[in-house]
Amino acid sequence: MADTLKIAMPKxxxxxxxxxxxxxxxxxxxxxxxETRKLVIPVQEMGMEFIMAKPVDVPTYVEYGVADIGIVGKDVLMEENRDVYELLDLGIARCRMSVIAxxxxxxxxxxxxxxxYPNIASQYFREQGQQVEVIKLNGSIELAPLIGLADRIVDMVETGQTLKENGLVEMESIFNITSRLIANRVSYRMKNTQIQSLCDRLQEVIPTSEVK
Amino acid sequence: MSKPKGFEKPAGVRDYLPHVVDKLRAIERNVLDCMSRWGYREMMTPTMEYYDTVGVASSTSDQKLFKLLNNRGTTMVLRSEMTAPIARVVSSLLKEEPLPLRISYHSNVFRAIEEEAGREVEFFQTGVELVGDDSAEADAEVVALAIASLQAAGVKKFKIAIGHVGFLNGLLEQTLPGRHEEQQKLKDELLRRDYVGYRDTVAELNLPSEQKKELEDILRLRGGIEICKQALELSSSLARYSIAHLCKVWEVLEAYGVSEHVLIDLTMIGDFSYYTGMTFEGYAAELGFPVCSGGRYDNLLGQFGRPAPATGFALKTNRILDGVDGLEVNIEGPVLIRYNAPQRKEAFAEAARLRQLGSKVVTRIVNSEQELAAYDNKIQQVYSDVKTYVSWT
Structure with a gap:
């Protein structure tokens, strides 16, 4: 019997x-x-255990090895900059990180x-040679330019509907976002067969991208 | 920043309480004993070194070095690892000593603070350097010794992954001759463990599709000795030399009888500017972070004026201390001898006798019968045995 594979899932x-x-x-x-309130859900038949986590914490659980693998958006990976393996582009939850004003x-x-995303934003503007003051907010970022807190925002854009409704426009796109399968450095070696076979099975059903 | 409270300590450094030190010392002693039985002799070097010598030569990146100024304004570093200091000594004080040299160490090392994740400013490393032997036998010896050391430290379930920097260098140079920027990009992605980015970069390269496939397939090159055979098929002469070397290392490890702990992983790469040959990393089942790392660094000694091939490894002793419970540590409390003044001499004689036999003994004067009784209920948790030498007149 192989060890249980612990998977951090983003709620x-x-x-x-x-x-x-x-x-x-x-x-x-x-x-x-x-929908359940349980945070740790074992599925014995599959030899897996699912850890229901807040998306931004998934890379942390995986880096510390309390989860062997995890699923997380590229936006969180870029912002958190954790030392984990990025194994697979799952091609789901497609959107982009953009500058909006x-x-x-x-x-x-x-x-x-x-x-x-203060890390992503300050790195991007540094690379553009622009000096900006980055203000961290925790939600409803679109408010900031409307009420004069900031003149631009950096946020995820999926359909652009929220922007349109608030009279904002996408100025530049910084990078494309999809969900990724990530793995802990040790688990990737100690449980390699399990992780590799999961990767292979997922790879076969990953939706291919229309726009690259 | 506000003024620290009296009990506060700086972030990233820690206190070791007696029961933790017991365990740390047990690990340290077992591992150093093990290394000494392989003919490695322990060495100590200063905590502080010059930035321009050891600091620059070390494999630690500049922003992670802990830098200070001395009273003349010279930049100093707290040692970030032991390999560069040992290379300095081997090239100076030990320069007349014939090679190969086998050196071991157990030291605290320092890194400028990083954010959390088991990363400390000060921590212990226990390791060896084998200087002056460039053979596959030498590479295998340090891997086999790393395995023996992990076992001595009480780590039961672990794996060692071995790779070779020459394989990837050779393969990339063959597939992308002269295209150093693209080569570097691919290496950076592997170093960041970003396989998605690596595949994207490969897909964008101006290359025939079968060569792209080859580059993609190296992400799967991990397993037993069969990996070497697979890798030989897609390799250039340069990469092939590295694979042949790894095959030899594997053969020697089989003779040591330890190949069951080892897997070959050609995607595992260390710092290219530092390592020159085989590299390896050790993983324990209980821990989320690697417990040892090492490899061949044939260019380092030359920087100190005595060019020589060298290989070695370091155990991340703190991680073993915090995460592994494989060692039997004797936690038996001392014997308590209670006495009053008339019996002092007899009590001390008994204490001396027990200490001679290797027991731990604590002595304590009691001045009244009440004191004797009051002390009784505290005794059991702390002491392994109690003897009483009192006479009330």
Whole structure:
């Protein structure tokens, strides 16, 4: 009997798509896992244990090895910058990280950028040679330019609907985002056969991208 | 920043309480004993070195070095690892000593603080350097000794992954001759363990599709000796030399009888600017972080003026201390001898006799019968035995 494979699953937006992908790959994970209040859900038949985590914490669990593998968006991976293996692009939850502003935006004297992703934002603007003050917010980032907290924001854009409704425009796209399968450095070696076979099964059902 | 509270200590350094030190010393003693039975002699070097010598030569990146200024304004570093200091000594004080030299160490080392994740500013490393032998036998010896050391430290279930920097260098140079920027990009992605990025970069390369496939397939090159055979098929002469070397190392490890603990992983790469041949990393089942790492660094000694091939490894002793419970540590408390003044001489004679036999003994004066009784209920948790030498007149 092989050791149990511990998988950190992100609750919320990505979960539904990821669990659909698992089922498509023939891995019969419980449908309602997202709705229960249980945080650790063993599935003995599969030799797996699912840890239901807040998405931004998934890389942390995996880096420390309390989860062997995990599923997480590229946005979180870039922001958290954890030492983990990035094994597979799952091709789900596709969106992009963008710079957003009001349509009449012009560079001011002291430029301020509001974002949930301070590391990504400050690195991006540094690379662009722009000096900006980055303000960390925890939600409703679109508010910031509307009420004058910041003149631009850096945020994830999926359909662009929220932007449109608030009269904002996407100025530049920074990078494309999909969900990734990540693995702990030790688990990737100690449980390599299990992880590799999971990778292979998932790879077969990954949706191919329309736009690259 | 506000003024620290009286009990606070700086982040990233720690206190070791007596029961933790018992365990640390047991690990240290067992591992150093093991190394000494393989003919390695322990060495100590200063905590502080010059930035321009040991600091620059070390494999630790500049921003992770713990730097200080001395009273003349010279930049100093707290040693970040032991390999560079030992290379300095081997090239100076020991320069007349014939090679090969076998050196072991157990030291605290320092890194400028990083964020959390088991990363400390000060921690212990226990390791060896084998200087002056470039053979596969030498590479295998340090791997076999790493295995013996992990066992001596009480780590029961572990794996050692071995790779070779020459394989990837050779393969990339063959597939992308002269295209150093692209080569570097691919290496950086492997170093960051970003396989998704690596595949994307490969897909974007201007290359025939079968060569792209070859580059993608190296991500699967891990397993037993059969991996070497697979790798030989897709290799250039340069990469083939590295694989042949790994095959030899494997053969020697089989003769040591330890190949069951070893897997070959050609995607495992260390720092290319430092390692020159075989590299390896050890993983324990209980721990989320590697417990040892090592490899061949044939260019380091030359920087100190005595060019010589060298290989070695370091155990990450703190991680073993915190995460592994394989060692029997004697935690038996001392014997308590209680006495009052008239019986002092007899009590001390008994204490001396027991200490001679190797027991731990604590003595304590009691001045009244109440004191004797009051002390009774505290005794059991702390002491292994109690003897009483009192006479009330």
């Amino acid at each position: 919320g937006r990505i979960y539904k798509k990821a669990s659909a992908l698992f089922r498509e790959a023939g891995l019969d994970i419980p449908v309602d896992m997202d 009001l349509p009449d935006w012009k560079p001011g004297i002291q430029q301020r950028v509001a974002t949930k």
